[in-house]
Amino acid sequence: MEFINNLISNKIKLRDGAQKSGISILDQVLISGSNFILSILLARWLTPAGYGSYGIVYSIFLFFVWIHSALLLEPMTVFGPSRYMDTIWRYFKANFHLHAIITLGMSGLILLAAAILGLLGNIISQTLVGLAIALPLILLYWLLRRECYILGRPALALWGSATYATLNLGGAIVLWRTDLISPTFAFLLLGGASTFSSLITWLLLNPRSKLSIRGGDYQNLKGVFVEHWIYGKWVVATAFVFWLVNLMYIPLVGVLIGLSSAGLMKAFQNLFLPIEHTLTALGLLLLPRLSANRSTRGERAILKEAGYVSLFSTAFALIYVVVISIAGKFIIEKLYEQHYYANYASLIIFFGIIAIFNASRFGLSHGIRAIEKPNANFYSYAAGAIVTLSVGVLLVIKWGLLGAIGGQMLSTFMSVIVLIIFWWMYYQARHIKGNK
Numbered sequence: 001m002e003f004i005n006n007l008i009s010n011k012i013k014l015r016d017g018a019q020k021s022g023i024s025i026l027d028q029v030l031i032s033g034s035n036f037i038l039s040i041l042l043a044r045w046l047t048p049a050g051y052g053s054y055g056i057v058y059s060i061f062l063f064f065v066w067i068h069s070a071l072l073l074e075p076m077t078v079f080g081p082s083r084y085m086d087t088i089w090r091y092f093k094a095n096f097h098l099h100a101i102i103t104l105g106m107s108g109l110i111l112l113a114a115a116i117l118g119l120l121g122n123i124i125s126q127t128l129v130g131l132a133i134a135l136p137l138i139l140l141y142w143l144l145r146r147e148c149y150i151l152g153r154p155a156l157a158l159w160g161s162a163t164y165a166t167l168n169l170g171g172a173i174v175l176w177r178t179d180l181i182s183p184t185f186a187f188l189l190l191g192g193a194s195t196f197s198s199l200i201t202w203l204l205l206n207p208r209s210k211l212s213i214r215g216g217d218y219q220n221l222k223g224v225f226v227e228h229w230i231y232g233k234w235v236v237a238t239a240f241v242f243w244l245v246n247l248m249y250i251p252l253v254g255v256l257i258g259l260s261s262a263g264l265m266k267a268f269q270n271l272f273l274p275i276e277h278t279l280t281a282l283g284l285l286l287l288p289r290l291s292a293n294r295s296t297r298g299e300r301a302i303l304k305e306a307g308y309v310s311l312f313s314t315a316f317a318l319i320y321v322v323v324i325s326i327a328g329k330f331i332i333e334k335l336y337e338q339h340y341y342a343n344y345a346s347l348i349i350f351f352g353i354i355a356i357f358n359a360s361r362f363g364l365s366h367g368i369r370a371i372e373k374p375n376a377n378f379y380s381y382a383a384g385a386i387v388t389l390s391v392g393v394l395l396v397i398k399w400g401l402l403g404a405i406g407g408q409m410l411s412t413f414m415s416v417i418v419l420i421i422f423w424w425m426y427y428q429a430r431h432i433k434g435n436k
Helices: 002-045 048-083 085-119 124-150 154-177 183-205 217-246 249-256 259-270 273-297 299-326 328-336 345-360 362-370 375-435
Strands: none
Touching: 002 048, 002 124, 002 154, 002 183, 002 259, 002 273, 002 328, 048 085, 048 124, 048 183, 048 217, 048 249, 048 259, 048 273, 048 362, 085 124, 085 217, 124 154, 124 183, 124 273, 154 183, 217 375, 249 259, 249 375, 259 345, 259 375, 273 299, 273 345, 273 362, 299 328, 299 345, 299 362, 299 375, 328 345, 345 362, 345 375, 362 375
C-alpha cells in the first residue's frame, strides 16, 4: 500500500511540475516573444544606424537589469522559498520599496548621461531619456512576475504577460502606422505595456489582503537590503563583468566602427534570443527548485543535477544553431527585408557558436547560485572580461566587425571554461566532505 501511495504521489508531483513548466514556458514566450518580435520589427522599420542606436541603449538597459536582478530578483528567488515563506508578504513589500529606491536612482544616472551626451550633440541622448522613464516601470513588472514564481503560481504571471504582449505589439503597430516609430518611443512603449501588466498582476496577487501585520517596515527594509547585499554583492560585480563579456561589443562597435555595424550585430544576435528566452523561462523554475531542495538532498546532488541540466541546454542550443545556420540567409531576408543585413549572412554561424557557449553555462550557473556561491560566476565572467578589455578591443580596432565577433567568442569561451572549473571544484569538495 505504501508503494502505491508513493507512486501516486510521485505521479501527481510529476504532473504538477510538468504543468508549471508548461505555464512558465508559455509565460516566457509571451514576454520574450513579444520583445523578440518588437526587436525584429524595429530592425525592419528603422535604418541600420537607427537600429544601432536602439541596440546600444538596449545593451545599457540590460546592464541595469542585471544590477536589479542581483539586488532584488535573484536574492528573492533564493531566500524567499527557504527563509521567508512564513512572512512572505512582508518580504515582498520590503522588496517593492527597495525596487523603487534602486530603479529611481538608476533613472537618475541615465538622465545625467543623456544630458551630457545631449550637450555633445549625440543622437543617442534622446533614446536614453526614453530608457530613463521606462526602466522603473519595466522592472516593476519583472519584480511582480518573480513573486508569482516564488509563490509557485506561474499562472498569475501568465495573465500579466498576455496583457504585456498584446499592448507591446499592438502599440508597435500604432507607432508605425502613425510614423512615430523610433528608438525612444520603443522604450516608452515597453514602459507603458509593463505598467498595465504590473497592475493586472498586482490585482491578481492581491497583496493588501495578506499584509495584516503592520509596523516595523523600516527595520524590515533595512534587514532585507543588508541580507540581499551580502548575497548579491558578488552578483552586482558579476553584472559588470557579464556586460563586458556579452554586451559591451555592440557599443564598442558603434563607437569604433559605426552605428550601422552595431545595428547589424544586434540584428544577428536577435536570431538566437529564443535560446536565451527558453532557458530563462526554465530558470525561473530551476533556481527555486534547487534552492528549496538544497537542505534535503545535499549540495553535491544539486550540483550533479545542474551538470545534467547544462548538458541538456547545450544540446538544445546546438540543434537550434544548426537549423538557423542552414537557413541563415533566407531567414535574414524574410525577417529584415534589408540587403545590408543579408550581405553578411555568412556570419550567422559565429553568433550561433557564442549562443552555444552561453547556453552551456545555464545549469552550472544555477547550481552554483543555489548553493550560495555567486562569487564563482563573478570570477568566470571576470576571466572573459579580461579577454574583452585586452584581446577583444584590439581585435575590433584591427578587424572591425569580424574582430568584434571573434573577440566575443573568445570572451564567452573563457568564461565557460572558468565556470566549469569552479563547478568541478565545488562538486569534488562536497564529495570529500561526504566521505568524511
